[in-house]
Amino acid sequence: MKDKAITLSDIAQKLNVSIVTVSKALRDHPDISKQTTKLIKKVSEEMGYSPNLMARNLSARNTNTIGVVIPKIAHFFFGSIIEKIYDVAFENNYEIILMVSQENAEREKRHIQTLLSMKVDGIIISISQETKDYEIFETVKRRGVPLVFMDRVPEIGGVNTVAVDDYTGAYKAIEHALNIGYKNIGHFAGYTKINIGYGRSKGFVDAMNDHGIEVNPDWLIEGGFGEKYGYEAFLKLYRENNLPDLIFTVTYPVALGVYQAVHEIGLRIPEDIDLICFGNAKMQSLLSPALSCIDQPTHMIAEKSMEILLENIRLGEDFEIKKEMIDTSLILRETCVAKNKSIPSESDVQNLPAGK
């Protein structure tokens, strides 16, 4: 009933040539004459030949495949990065094997092992929020598999990294807030053990201190990068009757959690509590009030990561480690634009992306 897949040998038999000839012809090897190449291609097309990649990759040394490991996928930041990675891979004739760690270090490790077993040509990874053991990354390096850390970068040397300038982004945002009159500023910091949490948190603290304001430790809360954490952290402060005037959140899901809590309690933004977050998503401009943020250009992160990885793959041993730093920009919408007033700013009206 079901067709068996056509193999090189089927084609060879039909044409009374050797398997090798067919193999070469299909890959436009100069050994084979134009004429036979053409014939062979035509026939294999007719027969519905499709190469067995397992076999091809077993004898060849490269798979034209890139492994990508991310912590989450139903998340604008990663979704957007992934989309771009897929596009760049497609243009360069690479396949992507995407793995999702769900912020779980154990799972992440298994995924990397699987990628090694799959003989991917290179790996791009954004580590989980709980990853502490970097041994597996050493293994990857030892295997000679090109590796790029993206956004969430561990503290190990000799690896490619593409990171966002978290520190400066946070610093400038807080500086802006101070300039418009805020003093009582809190920070929902996520995990400060991960570079992104650390950089953003440090930017916050330094900006405060540089402006002669001491950080209130009650308002500096660690926890996670998701909504639930923002929701709970806000409720905690609210119950303690100890709200700052402005909260700077480490990611935008954390800010959404705050919105949610604020809505439920019946408070108002920005009158009762004002907000700004690290990370952009097009939905933020549709929130009410529209959420201001520090924008990380996801497509650039994706492009840079792919660019570095592909070059590393191409050059192999000759490649020199690259550390890329991506700049952020402050996008002011309707939050964090004036202390204790709800003045919609004249700021950037976000245009819709063209390709939708």
Place this chain on the structure above:
Amino acid sequence: MKDKAITLSDIAQKLNVSIVTVSKALRDHPDISKQTTKLIKKVSEEMGYSPNLMARNLSARNTNTIGVVIPKIAHFFFGSIIEKIYDVAFENNYEIILMVSQENAEREKRHIQTLLSMKVDGIIISISQETKDYEIFETVKRRGVPLVFMDRVPEIGGVNTVAVDDYTGAYKAIEHALNIGYKNIGHFAGYTKINIGYGRSKGFVDAMNDHGIEVNPDWLIEGGFGEKYGYEAFLKLYRENNLPDLIFTVTYPVALGVYQAVHEIGLRIPEDIDLICFGNAKMQSLLSPALSCIDQPTHMIAEKSMEILLENIRLGEDFEIKKEMIDTSLILRETCVAKNKSIPSESDVQNLPAGK
């Protein structure tokens, strides 16, 4: 410099046993004694062995790998489905090869061919909005590769499908709108050539007609499933000075496009124009006003699709084609709750998902 990967033969040599013994031991084959199995496992662990999946899959007949093709990824609906698919795959020890067609039929076809070449054990696909040629799906069937169509389903027989009950969902939503007093209802219908567009559109038309209201053709606009289309369709009606009272959009991104346009123009929802859409996303409850919608349970779609596919893989020829229909539910928030009034409903306060 770089370590070569350890193979079975390396382990065999070190232990003075045959390759086969090692191979069997590592897979807990009953042939091998507990003791040697234990020893072999210990040693290969120490040596850092990781199986070569290319080789394994070439000699075995299955790859424990599932191919998934979707039109977009940076989109709540698909992102959410994909996340769940990854989870279910992980639990069942399958790997996922995810391909993104970007709503492009040509690309979709190439992706499917690649998946066949990769010898995936099965394929789940949500077809692109422009897919017309179904020949490739026949090829998949002929190859005997289990196939499940998810959400967007082509009109061909003899295939597994997991679809949402678009018709009933749309019908009930419109019925609700009519009940609360709306008569001038428009519909941004996307592509009605695809099942989801067709079903939703038909539900809309039938509900209207069944309640004795004729559909105004000016208010029934086709175009696409993305924001840009919603944005432009609304502007078109606005410029023509021909707005209905309520617009039912085929997807939630289309509704977001409308929000965007409405904001820019300076109109208000729901006073000037009211909205309801097909498809839920947690951000909708944070919009102002919170957007009412017809909820499609993404996790159930993902689970059902995987369940059917895995069973089809397990049973092979003995499997009987399944057609699954997923029910929707109406979630009323702050739009489409009362004609020409902005009354926040007492409706479902959406709780946060636990696992975030």
Place this chain on the structure above:
DNA sequence: TTGAAAGCGCTAACAG
């Protein structure tokens, strides 16, 4: 220009 031989790393069938 073509093809025969060898092998990529692994598994399945059989025999000892």
Place this chain on the structure above:
DNA sequence: CTGTTAGCGCTTTCAA
């Protein structure tokens, strides 16, 4: 219980 023999489908020498 263990190992020998044959491949899986393809590519890469190397000889004709």
